Amino acid sequence: MTSPVVIGDAELWLGDCREIAPTLQGIECVVSDPPYGMGWNTDSSRFSGGHRDSVVRREQGRSDWGAIDDDDRPFDPTPWLAYLQVVLFGCNHYWQLLPRGTTLVWLKRLDPGFGSFLSDAELAWRKGGYGVYCRRDTSLAASARGRHHPTEKPVGLMQWAIELAGDGDVVLDPYMGSGSTGLAALKLGRKFIGIEKDPVHFATACRRIEAAYAQPDIFIERPVPMKQEALEI
Numbered sequence: 677m678t679s680p681v682v683i684g685d686a687e688l689w690l691g692d693c694r695e696i697a698p699t700l701q702g703i704e705c706v707v708s709d710p711p712y713g714m715g716w717n718t719d720s721s722r723f724s725g726g727h728r729d730s731v732v733r734r735e736q737g738r739s740d741w742g743a744i745d746d747d748d749r750p751f752d753p754t755p756w757l758a759y760l761q762v763v764l765f766g767c768n769h770y771w772q773l774l775p776r777g778t779t780l781v782w783l784k785r786l787d788p789g790f791g792s793f794l795s796d797a798e799l800a801w802r803k804g805g806y807g808v809y810c811r812r813d814t815s816l817a818a819s820a821r822g823r824h825h826p827t828e829k830p831v832g833l834m835q836w837a838i839e840l841a842g843d844g845d846v847v848l849d850p851y852m853g854s855g856s857t858g859l860a861a862l863k864l865g866r867k868f869i870g871i872e873k874d875p876v877h878f879a880t881a882c883r884r885i886e887a888a889y890a891q892p893d894i895f896i897e898r899p900v901p902m903k904q905e906a907l908e909i
Contacts, residue, residue: 693850705844761842767801778805834860855881
């Protein structure tokens with residue numbers, strides 16, 4: 677196992693989270709968008725986006741992402757359930773393996789677009805509580821060309837997820853991808869540990885976090901976490 681790349685308060689590991697995570701100490705909070713086990717075809721150029729012209733269709737997407745690691749087999753959330761604070765996206769793909777908890781809903785498009793193209797929303801499971809909470813974020817809806825990862829989540833969305841997870845000082849994302857959770861954690865004044873086994877996405881995460889540290893407004897005042905009883909309504 678290699679040593680991590682340390683960038684400010686971020687500790688980034690290249691490798692398999694199933695091997696690295698058990699060696700880490702003092703972590704209470706896990707927030708992640710893991711592989712869902714759906715064998716997702718990342719070639720977004722196959723979609724027309726409402727255009728019939730095949731040339732336009734190819735220009736609007738990307739066909740160079742490649743397969744998502746471990747997405748060809750069912751995801752098992754069991755190793756992460758023991759942590760005190762947990763948010764896992766894609767929970768509708770493995771509900772049967774999760775205990776009762778809070779449901780988070782990411783609305784990916786505006787109302788007029790509902791039912792027009794793939795899913796309107798994505799679900800996440802939060803450990804503890806009983807409620808259902810929604811956030812609309814359409815910041816990644818315009819084009820695949822500006823994205824860093826085929827299943828990238830908006831940084832603002834991941835900030836919201838971290839805040840709802842709890843007030844743990846260190847946030848672990850065992851399936852880091854391009855580092856959106858790390859950027860969100862740093863913006864909230866948390867320390868971050870990310871693990872990613874794909875070297876290309878790992879390098880992207882390193883670049884994004886390095887770039888964020890070069891911006892004077894990366895850090896914001898750490899907010900007061902939502903009270904536990906409010907999450908159990």
